[in-house]
Amino acid sequence: MVRASAVAAGSAGLVAGSLYAVQAQDQEGSTQERQAGLAGTQARQRTGPSPGSQGAAAANRAAALAQRLGARTTGAYLDSAGRPVVTVTNATDAAAVRAAGVTPKMTQRSPASLKRLTSTLQRSLGTTAGTGWAVDPATSQVILWTDGSVTGTRMATVRRTAQRMGTAVRMVRIPGKLSALAAGGDAIFGGGSRCSLGFNVKRAGQDFFLTAGHCGNAVQEWTADQQGAQAVGTTEESSFPGDDFALVRSAPGAAGEGEVNLFNGQSRDITEAGEAVVGQQVVRSGSTTGVSTGSVTAVDATVNFPEGTVTGMIQTTVCAEPGDSGGPLFSGTTALGLTSGGSGDCQTGGVTFFQPVTEPLENFGAEVF
Template structure:
């Protein structure tokens, strides 16, 4: 990632406060070099800044589905929210089905076992991970593995992907993503460091000290952060960073965040963030960014693998929320729940797109931190 291309979008913890120390946001790392009106994944229910930012109707259902699936562990292929807004959890036996039903969700028997699907994704990891522009995730609704390729995957590389997926037969669904998956970020309400611009993630606390989380590819490049290009208003220092593999970084702040975290709605208001949670397929979500404001869409996959030119990132959230350069790092959230940090994708907010997010729960667990 070249500093000359690195810019960001920022969210604020408390818009009324106007303090540089209260900035929050993260980095969007993709640049779509091509556009197409026939994209597989388009923006679902787009929302402009502040137009519709209340907790989505699917929020409680998604949280319930995630909790129940977490209890089942390896005995489920995942959970999702169906078209009626009901929480659905996949199961492999009648005992688990009864437990899911008793917990207030709809059980669905999987067509393929979790072990079978894990073997398939393991085979993809061994055979395809070194091909940039590819990725995959398990679709719990169909018990299939969705494998995507961008426009750069052609010739012998596409042949290699098809050889691997061909051996899996009907258990694989192939999707073409127009454009190019690429680490790239442009600016907005920027924060600065080492001649580059990035944006912050959510304000967090660790051992009663103030930090913020952001994208790891930013933390890899930037050590000292400031609110202005001249570096006069110091924001903090990167203390930990992980990319590729994951895409998160931890920055210790110079100014206290007063234990709060919120998302800028770009209408003079802020959405308070009080907790972190796990995204669920079918859930309605929002992303905030300085180029295009607030947009919404739905989660299409969790635990997704994305192969960027810089390396493979695993465990990602895939969505239909659009993003553009300058929305870099805008937080993914649902109501007052933090879900992710923008990491990459393809497309724009004119034609729609596919965007991937680093789950914030994983970052918090690794860093031993919690939402401020």
């Protein structure tokens, strides 16, 4: 089981109480509920199996098959009807995928060729802020995106790079400016900052929680209140850029139940961790904007934030705002990711990237409970 919480950070470059904000405005909303922190969790009602549980199960099955195929697939996704699809390169793998109850699809381009294209983008564009890329398994293309900050000679360089690769690369423009966010789930505070607690986890029988690495880099001691009276945890390990996750040891008596706050008086029990799949419907919980929904548009994405490059990310249509960083991304009762950054807001929409939760769980030897 798992639960959500939030944090604000007070380091250099903070905007409107967030660690790395995409805009200088933070919603007030239901402040008392958002900042109730861990103490308010016990009053929430747990919900039963969610409507997204069946989709999460299909996505988990497709992701597991794709993982077993390794270099012989460009990935898995859910089609417009919500059916799991795994791309394959040969008839033998197609038969095995079909036997597992998943639809196989022959790739138009080989996984090796698409990997070479992403490697070329890395060499050509390096860490150019405001750019990123990922393989789209449904079209066998590499999607190359730019945000509103990429203009003039930088945009000309990106376009020339894409044109040299032909139709295998499709350019997409993202409105606004990509940046790492800060906050999520129930609010947690440190050093004048706020972020979000992502998922409560256990390691060697001890209580911890996960949050964003750019939050953990900035704050050592976390509390459930802005005044610093209610200790909630101490950052033990943090990784950003490259990754975006941190492990926080829960303070004595501060560990919460295994739930995610739905900000409507209810919570969602999280029972396992899994891999996100393109096309999957997902939910994000955060202290600034509460609950937001959307779909996965890419996995294993490379994102060049101004604060640094992060790889292996989940790209979604879910909106987020400053203060949502570190908060949980989930589908049904499956934990998927930690809010990292993006562009836009929850009034006009946007693009948000998430650190896959399976990586820190493996890295720290932890598990959801």
